[in-house]
Amino acid sequence: MSQIINVEHLNYRYPQQDTDALTLTDVSFSVAAGEWVAIVGHNGSGKSTLAKNLNGLLAPVSGQITIDGQVLSEDTVWDIRRKIGMVFQNPDNQFVGATVADDVAFSLENQGIPRETMLKRVDEALAQVDMSAFKTREPARLSGGQKQRVALAGMIAARPKILILDEATSMLDPEGRAEVLATIRQMKADSDLTVLSITHDIDEAASANRVLVVNDGQLVEEGTPAEIFEHGPALIKMGLDMPYPERLKAALKRQGVTVPTTYLTEKGMADWLWQLISNK
Numbered sequence: 001m002s003q004i005i006n007v008e009h010l011n012y013r014y015p016q017q018d019t020d021a022l023t024l025t026d027v028s029f030s031v032a033a034g035e036w037v038a039i040v041g042h043n044g045s046g047k048s049t050l051a052k053n054l055n056g057l058l059a060p061v062s063g064q065i066t067i068d069g070q071v072l073s074e075d076t077v078w079d080i081r082r083k084i085g086m087v088f089q090n091p092d093n094q095f096v097g098a099t100v101a102d103d104v105a106f107s108l109e110n111q112g113i114p115r116e117t118m119l120k121r122v123d124e125a126l127a128q129v130d131m132s133a134f135k136t137r138e139p140a141r142l143s144g145g146q147k148q149r150v151a152l153a154g155m156i157a158a159r160p161k162i163l164i165l166d167e168a169t170s171m172l173d174p175e176g177r178a179e180v181l182a183t184i185r186q187m188k189a190d191s192d193l194t195v196l197s198i199t200h201d202i203d204e205a206a207s208a209n210r211v212l213v214v215n216d217g218q219l220v221e222e223g224t225p226a227e228i229f230e231h232g233p234a235l236i237k238m239g240l241d242m243p244y245p246e247r248l249k250a251a252l253k254r255q256g257v258t259v260p261t262t263y264l265t266e267k268g269m270a271d272w273l274w275q276l277i278s279n280k
């Protein structure tokens, strides 16, 4: 698989800072086309800063970012932005349209797509995030979760090569979050979409092929979700909520039960418990 994102020795400092300390220090990683990578880390560790460097919203002090074969620079930034769809935690500042439909359509406007196709894509995208009924509403009057769905619909319609989700499901309830994750899985199945999701949500991290852990502006660990989840209680320090099977294991351990050391899903834990009971 070819690398669609390549970050080499990235250092970043906010110009308005009054110290010399870097917000991102020597960050290097690659993402293969079609891969889903989750970035986790506690609040303030630099995840959003990293996302904003990737599409040139912020310019690094040093280091190099290559997106889809193009080195990010003043000359390539607009090309690169067309390839990346970003959905932020608070989509308020992303809305530009007078209605929900206008807003979703706006993401397509610079792509020279015929009006007919555009309207069809807007309808399809709104249906996918369950927001068709809100088509003529004013975006500003929607709830936080509804705004996140509309922002996501814009990205579905625009069909970027790379989708960056910066805590984009944080305002949704568990059911809404599961629906959005299913939509992203579908988008990946339909195209060669690459997903980078910044999240505190364990299910979102579990959906990824790989998890990168950021701490204090540095990449401190990477692994499959199963490898990362084996850290148990240390996950909380990494900015993730501990998954239910791990909480259950910790509770059983406190009762003196010898538990499996590898990560198990809820179903895996249920099977293991069933065996344990059956053998008694």
Ligand SMILES: Nc1ncnc2c1ncn2[C@@H]1O[C@H](COP(=O)(O)OP(=O)(O)OP(=O)(O)O)[C@@H](O)[C@H]1O
Pocket (backbone or CB within 6 Å): 014, 016, 017, 023, 041, 042, 043, 044, 045, 046, 047, 048, 049, 050
């Ligand atoms: N515009 C800014 N000017 C100066 N410092 C900033 C600015 N934006 C963020 N920072 C600082 O940079 C550091 C990293 O912030 P960032 O938002 O990237 O973290 P994060 O991991 O995304 O956190 P969260 O999970 O809360 O979104 C923090 O210490 C933050 O205070």
